[in-house]
Amino acid sequence: MDGRIAAEATAWADPEKINSVFADLRRHDPVSLVDVPGYEPFWLVTRHADVQAVERDAAGFTNHPRTVLQTAELDARLNRSGKLRTLVHMDGTEHRTHRGVTADWFRPRSLRAVQDEVAAQATRALDDLVALGGECDFAAEIALGFPLRVILSIMGLPAKDYGLMLRLTQELFGAQDPDLRREENAGNSYGQVFGDLFRYYAALTRDRRAEPTTDLSSVIANADISEVERLSYYVLIATAGHDTTSYSIAGGLLALLQHPDQLELLRRRPELIDGAVEEILRWTTPARHFMRTAQRDRELGGARIRAGESLMLSYVAANRDETVFPNPDRFDVTRTPNRQVAFGLGVHTCLGANLARMEMRLLFAELLRRLPHLELAGEPAWSQSLIVGGVKRLPIRYELERA
Numbered sequence: 368m369d370g371r372i373a374a375e376a377t378a379w380a381d382p383e384k385i386n387s388v389f390a391d392l393r394r395h396d397p398v399s400l401v402d403v404p405g406y407e408p409f410w411l412v413t414r415h416a417d418v419q420a421v422e423r424d425a426a427g428f429t430n431h432p433r434t435v436l437q438t439a440e441l442d443a444r445l446n447r448s449g450k451l452r453t454l455v456h457m458d459g460t461e462h463r464t465h466r467g468v469t470a471d472w473f474r475p476r477s478l479r480a481v482q483d484e485v486a487a488q489a490t491r492a493l494d495d496l497v498a499l500g501g502e503c504d505f506a507a508e509i510a511l512g513f514p515l516r517v518i519l520s521i522m523g524l525p526a527k528d529y530g531l532m533l534r535l536t537q538e539l540f541g542a543q544d545p546d547l548r549r550e551e552n553a554g555n556s557y558g559q560v561f562g563d564l565f566r567y568y569a570a571l572t573r574d575r576r577a578e579p580t581t582d583l584s585s586v587i588a589n590a591d592i593s594e595v596e597r598l599s600y601y602v603l604i605a606t607a608g609h610d611t612t613s614y615s616i617a618g619g620l621l622a623l624l625q626h627p628d629q630l631e632l633l634r635r636r637p638e639l640i641d642g643a644v645e646e647i648l649r650w651t652t653p654a655r656h657f658m659r660t661a662q663r664d665r666e667l668g669g670a671r672i673r674a675g676e677s678l679m680l681s682y683v684a685a686n687r688d689e690t691v692f693p694n695p696d697r698f699d700v701t702r703t704p705n706r707q708v709a710f711g712l713g714v715h716t717c718l719g720a721n722l723a724r725m726e727m728r729l730l731f732a733e734l735l736r737r738l739p740h741l742e743l744a745g746e747p748a749w750s751q752s753l754i755v756g757g758v759k760r761l762p763i764r765y766e767l768e769r770a
Contacts, residue, residue: 370399370411373679374436376751389413389684398668405438409677410670413684415691417668421659421680422712428659429458433677435658435754452596453603468590472583473718478725481521488516489729493737496767502744506617506761514612514726518605523582535564536606568601611653612723614757616730618651621747621758626698633700633735643700644727649686649707650698653757656681682708740766
């Protein structure tokens, strides 16, 4: 099988095909060189052990200068502009320093302070289902809004701006998807969306500096970092902070619908919810990859990697590795151990991992508690995106009890 499929946005709308290709690569060519017209060459890493080895060697494999897979033209344009510098773009001491700006906010002890707010938002999401009358697109009408409201509440943004943030996030991560991208001048969609986000957060920074509050936005606004880094920080938290979780929620519900024995097991044994969340994360893996650049020559998975060459760490492939996950194509909420890598590993582990787990745990617990009946009401659809993606359309029919 040819690893070039990893660079085809349309292929990601067919998860069975992607998983089949990755399974073949894990067996026969686990670290394969991919050369696609329009992209700089890269090594595609598909085995769990190799992804883990790269992630745990942060000095030998750096985030900079190539963070995600995008065209050579876009790589060059963004590198020249210097307008985006998030934690994803940083390494070493710089990364540790900038991660420390908000790290305390996402520790378990701090998150306990927002648990009531997350639970309230979960209840609101279920009330929205009741109001929708028994049939809806769960992905678009529930899964998207719930984590967005949580993260923007933590940031202290006004509710009137939630719709704007939702649209901009969808346009940012869905730039390759005809259903999600910005229509006008689609070829420069990234630049347009980043411009809108930066203007919004520049105004927010001025406000929080003039009148600081106790929210997360004030922490970022008054941190000792550059303006580019500040605006990039806002963008990272407000976009990645909800989009990945929304795809996990939609994909998790679909998995339960496609595996009714697991849905019934969770109904009978709600104490399994923590394990179910880990299995949903493995199954959906919404952050599909990140790139790394080798800083020295070394061997990886039988391939000879040269200093300066790029690697694409496929978390999707690693989370279906047969040597780590017995029967990986079975959705099993009792799977243990579950060494899923949906949040990455090592120093670059997702900053919001604990918040995402809390959101999923509380929403699914509420869903199962008030869910006497649920079924598919049409065909689901997956987004066409190389970076962050998953189920974008999930029509369901249901009965729900009022709170």
